Amino acid sequence: MDKSQKLYNKALEKYNKGYIEEALELSEKSISLNINNSAAINLKGLLYYILGDLEGSKNLWKMNVHINKDNVSKKYLQDTEKDERLLSIYNTAVILIKEIKINEALIMLKECSGSHFNYINVNNYLSICYIKKGDYIRALEHINNVLEVDRKNKVALQSKKELINMGALSKSKIKLMPIVLSISILISIMGITLIMKNIKREKMDNNTSSKPVNMKENEIKENKIEKDKVEVNKAEVKKNLEKFPQEELNNYIKTKDYIKIYEILKKWDKIELDIDGESIKAKAKEMLFSEGRETFYRIGSNYYWKMDYNEAKSYLLMAYEYGKDSWYYSYCIYTLGACYEQIGNIEEAIKYYKYYDEGFEKGEYKEIVLYNLSLLYKNIDKEKSKYYGNKLVKDYPNSIYNNTHVQNIINNYY
Template sequence: MSLNDEISKGDKMDKSSKLYKKAVKLYNSGYIDKAIEICDKSINVNRRNRAALNFKGLMHYFKGDLNAAQRVWEINYKYNKDEISKKYLKDSKNDEEKFNIYSEAVKLYEAINVNESLKLFQRCEISDYNCININNYIAMCYVKKGEYNKCITYLNKVLKIDKNNLMANNTKSKLKEYGIIKNKNNYKKVIVGIIVIGLILGICYVYKNISSSKVKNYVNSEKVKDKKDKYKNNTNKHAYDVSENNKKVNDKLTNKKAVNNIKTKEQKSDVKFSANLVKQYIENEEFIKLYNSLISCNKEELSINDRLIYEKGINFMKESGVNYFYEKGREYLQKENYNEAKENLLRGFRFSDGSFLKSHIVYFLGITFEKQEDVSNAIKYYEIYEKSYSKGDYAEETLYKLALLSVYKNKEDAKMYANKLKKNYPESIYNNSKMKEIINN
């Protein structure tokens, strides 16, 4: 090996080490998804970075992806003879049984058997495997049992690792909405309010001491200014009104265009199907390009060989693409970028049949449309969820939202959903004065 090769190797190791440290810092700050992304970059620079490989495996382990964690540790042990990876692999074999317990606990939870499901979730706490999902479910069990302090403890465990975790933040928002968690910003608002009032009083005092002549001069100057502006304002009034009317029409069409955006893309069939490109997109996990390639062609017009590649692309979208678009949708939803959230969730929804993520995608589409005040589409996806997943993770929330939103569309439907919520979940925190009002009216 030459001196230049040694220097190049040293530079790579140094860069990989810096990226690894950045990933650890992100993880400690609660950004696990970003930490995994940076950790991947560290490994791409130096595939023999033992610490980065072990760390990436652990993060997948916490998220509940046992296969991904074991694959990373196997690579580390195979190429680096890393003993820590060997130990992780040995210990993780016991977690396969733990996943079965977790799956059974989820079924019990969805069947509203909260006490039994909680016992099983607590059995899963023995190791940190799948700890994000387990802690989320334990928190939700405690919500249903009315033990809110315990719920908050488990929510904080999730948010310490994953600040952007949608499930935990959604639960926390519910607790804030009902006053169980006090909003710390209220104190700041009070202080700011006092300061503002003080400033207003001070300004009033100053103006009271301005001489009357100065006030008169000020008023006269304003009158002159008003006269000068009057003609200009009248001249522009018609153009302004037309502009405002056009803006209102355009605003009404915005959501409709956004909803139909993907459908419009799907109608474009002028892009020729390229088997080589599809293979490349699959290999490089370029999900958006793959998605566009698959929806822009007519399967019936493809040759036999191209159909095989097409089906391979479809299967890859079902196996990995759904998860990618779901995570992207959650990320944009958290950032309140609702158009991007909606587009990614709709992409995931297209290939989600048979996926355990479909119920989550449907529910979050409802939330996204609701955030955009698109009541019709919000109701549409909440109704899909209510009909298909009546005992799912978000069953209570869905009935509550359907009752509230249906008031604007069909009051009888609103009453039906409110009564269903009351009957199926008599202890739910959603059985509040709003529901009683809907039922009684």
């Protein structure tokens, strides 16, 4: 067996085991040693085809037909006639995903999934769509489709990591429990510490109020005022303690009513309570951080897809408040900007788009964020409009958003 054939066999083995980059490298070496090795040429063409390089695969198969009169390559070329259309559909789907039109993108990607052309990219975007919709079982199916072909695929591995971080995979729940417990204990300890400080402060206030009998009249008056303030403070704290809906909150925790939990915490979060009150508050916060926030994001996203932007905004703001370290945080910020833009609140839209621009250097929505900022500033601040237009052109010269609108802004045609 010649060296070219041995390399081809190794390439085929690597491909079957899911090491597509190594398979490409070995097939290339095989062809360089023997250009008449039609099997190696076909394999390399197939790898390009799966990766979405239609021109690359067609060129290889054309070469194989021309040099080796290979009938397999001829058949492959015939089958690629429909793939130009699929590539166009795929590119449109990617744009729709960036605009958070997930349902429309899914229809197009499902049509693309009927072919092995662009198999990795199509499955990666399908998994991203299903993650955004909260359908983690289907998302995992498409992630596994990619990893079977390309074990080292960065996009698929990142998507899988997101599922683990969200607790969508059983393995993650074991890892997250100790962390959640630690957070709960930490918050409880913080609550107890605050209460102890308050007690100590009250004791000091009481001690300082025991002045000698012979103090001046104005000092007596001042002391009385301070003492009255302390008494009012105590009465206010007592009043708050009596009103805190502890049993009600506990019931909401049991039934996982995240909205009611959020509403109570919003009102009582900064008010110091007794040990029991602080403990139940800590438990409620833990639930919002571990489960509730993702529910808020999912509901908000669903409202956004239904074009109910006011409802979407309400839930996304809750998700944003508790989501700083979450997998969805960047998506949430972008969607909030889009919601505010849709309802005509340009000031808030700009605020969240700028949060995205400043916080996510290589974010998935960076291009459209820069584009939106450039357009939104067009009639408000021409210099800022040009700044974001120039930034888009510089960082993403081949972007679909580098269009006539941006060029007109940059060249002062507006």
